[in-house]
Amino acid sequence: MSVPTRARRTLVTSSLGTCLLLGGCAAPWESEPASAVDGRITLGFVNGGSTEFHTCLQESVERTARNNSVGLQTANSRQDAATEVANIERLIARDVDALIVQTVDVNALEGGIAKARAAGVPIFLTSVVPEDTSDVLGAVVVDQKEVGRLDAEWIEKDAAGRQVSVGVIAGAPGAASDVLVEAFTAHLPGNASVVASRPGMYDPVKARTVAAEMIRAQPGLDYAFVANEQMAFAAREAFDAAGGKDVRIVTVNGTDEALAALKDGRFAATVSNSAADTGELAVENVVSLLREEKADKIDKTRVRLVTEDNADTAPLYCPPED
Incomplete structure (x- = not known):
């Protein structure tokens, strides 16, 4: 006999304790309210921006939810921490029964954390994970420290x-970009x-301006590390x-x-790190954890250094829709 969704939430939150809330969004809702979905899990996905990574991540989350008969509501924070909250x-x-969050700023969410705690909504993270994971349902992360290390060692x-x-052109301060850049420079x-x-703020227009100013100030620049x-x-x-x-650009x-x-x-x-893999793992692991099935609490998307020599064997970043 299946456990009702509301009962599952109570069980999960009581075992996890207080949930840590990281992330948020502001685009229009893209699916039906949870109250309209009877007898199945409904997830909320709060995306952090509209880069190719974010777009592919969202496509993967939506596809995997659909393939697993999971209700889904999505929105986009557009790199704004206040909008996240x-x-x-x-x-x-x-x-919703749980939130999947691609955060903008891990340091700006105290109010949201308190609200999630009061509501008993488990949080599952993508791209970043706190050192203390006792307050999160789980996470799927790209190991940003490993990514930075691989580029630096190249x-x-x-x-x-x-x-x-x-020269370094970072992403948006306050989340995964900070970890990435710190690891690279270290x-x-x-x-x-x-x-x-x-910072280039994950914005090509901003990055172009930063790069132009950088090369004018450093005409002999040898390498540039760019966060996407x-x-x-x-x-x-x-x-x-x-x-x-x-x-020479490493990215x-x-x-x-x-x-x-x-x-x-x-x-x-x-x-390389497949955004499609991250989204798929996130939905599948959330569902398994809510149902108390076996799943890694903290899972990792595979990363791999790619150069001209091995570009033909690199994994697909964002496979086409089925």
């Missing part, structure tokens, strides 16, 4: 002991100096326009467009 409140009010190998300069060799570091490939393409254009064609994601850029020399290296 407001939309968390809205999702809680829709009586520079170490490529520089081969030469004194080199490195693993750079002593012969590599970070001469500039600014959409920004990296914009940075490439800005570097080339300002005479910085020799700047993150492993999209089809980036693999082509590795082959033609626009990028030097990237670290």
Whole structure:
């Protein structure tokens, strides 16, 4: 005999204790209210932005929910922490059984945490996870420390002991980008100096401006580490326009467009991590954990360094719809 959804929530929250709330969104709701779904789990997915990563992640969450007969409501925070909190409140009010959250800012959610605690809504995270995981239902994360390490170690190998300069174009401060950049800079060799570091906010227009200013200030720049490939393409254009064609770009994601850029020399290296895998694991693991079935509380999306030499064997970043 199946356990009613409301009873499952009580069971899960009592075993987990207080839930940690990270994330939120503000786009219109895309599915029916939870109250209209009888006898099945309904999840809320609060996405953090509209980059290719976020878009592919959402497509994967929606597809996996549909394939598993799970109700789903989605919204988008557009990189705004205040909007996150407001939309968390809205999702809680829709009586979802759990929230999957791709957060914007892990430090700006105290109010939302309190509301989730009072409502007994379990939280499942993507991309980041707190050191103390006792207050979350679970997480699927890209190991940002590993991603940063792989890109930094590629520079170490490529520089081969030469004194080199490195520029950093980060994402949005306050979440996964901070972890990524810190790991990257920590693993750079002593012969590599970070001469500039600014956020690109996961916005190609902003990243283009940052890159143009960076190459003007550092005309001899050797490498640029860019926190995602959409920004990296914009940075490439800005570097080339300002005479910085020799700047070698290392980046993150492993999209089809980036693999082509590795082959033609626009990028030097990237670290692949499938957004589709992250979304699929998130939905499947949440459902299993709510039903008290076997699942890893903290799961990881596979990461892999990709260069021109192995671009043909890189995993698909965002497989097409079925």
